[in-house]
Amino acid sequence: MISEITGELRRVQQDRVQLGCGSVTYEILVPASDISQLQAGIGEQITFHTIFDLEGDATRGGLTPRLIGFLRPEDKRFFQLFITVKGIGPKRALRALVEPTGQIAAAIESKNTRFLVALPEIGKRTAEQIVAELAGKMTEFAMEAGPRHLAAASHTMGEIEAIEGAIQLGIARVEAERLLDRAKQVDPENAAPESLLREMLRLRSARV
Numbered sequence: 001m002i003s004e005i006t007g008e009l010r011r012v013q014q015d016r017v018q019l020g021c022g023s024v025t026y027e028i029l030v031p032a033s034d035i036s037q038l039q040a041g042i043g044e045q046i047t048f049h050t051i052f053d054l055e056g057d058a059t060r061g062g063l064t065p066r067l068i069g070f071l072r073p074e075d076k077r078f079f080q081l082f083i084t085v086k087g088i089g090p091k092r093a094l095r096a097l098v099e100p101t102g103q104i105a106a107a108i109e110s111k112n113t114r115f116l117v118a119l120p121e122i123g124k125r126t127a128e129q130i131v132a133e134l135a136g137k138m139t140e141f142a143m144e145a146g147p148r149h150l151a152a153a154s155h156t157m158g159e160i161e162a163i164e165g166a167i168q169l170g171i172a173r174v175e176a177e178r179l180l181d182r183a184k185q186v187d188p189e190n191a192a193p194e195s196l197l198r199e200m201l202r203l204r205s206a207r208v
Contacts, residue, residue: 002052055091074101099160102142162197
């Protein structure tokens with residue numbers, strides 16, 4: 001079993017990477033949340049914590065081997081628990097993990113199904129199934145993620161997008177969180193990320 005692999009990151013695609021190890025190039029499936037970070041690391045030496053998986057139906061003679069890789073060992077452990085939920089296979093799980101695993105773990109622990117439903121591939125029934133099967137088992141991952149992810153789990157996806165938009169404009173995350181709180185106080189019904197971000201920027205300009 002290949003549990004860890006290090007090599008030169010040669011190519012990053014939508015859901016996978018090409019990792020060169022000497023004269024051999026491995027194709028590794030990766031979670032959606034790591035793609036942007038990996039794109040910035042092309043040409044660098046990268047270590048992936050991997051799971052060897054066989055896709056297909058053995059009774060029909062069609063098994064395809066594949067490597068699934070994670071930048072952090074805790075993400076690998078989270079994934080191994082996540083795919084124990086009925087109906088969530090490895091590929092579906094990889095597409096669903098568009099947010100950091102610590103943030104998703106915190107949402108599971110707080111039974112925030114609204115947050116989970118906003119993830120790709122996760123409907124209302126699946127979100128409820130995830131909470132039913134995994135709540136109480138995610139504390140380790142939520143704690144490893146740190147206070148930022150624990151706090152973010154209480155936000156809607158629109159609020160998270162507004163925060164990330166503010167960060168991209170050069171605003172520190174701590175300040176962005178405070179501005180979001182103030183924007184929600186001004187209009188509690190305001191849920192659209194673009195509208196929230198405009199209000200956050202207005203409040204910041206008014207303060208300056």
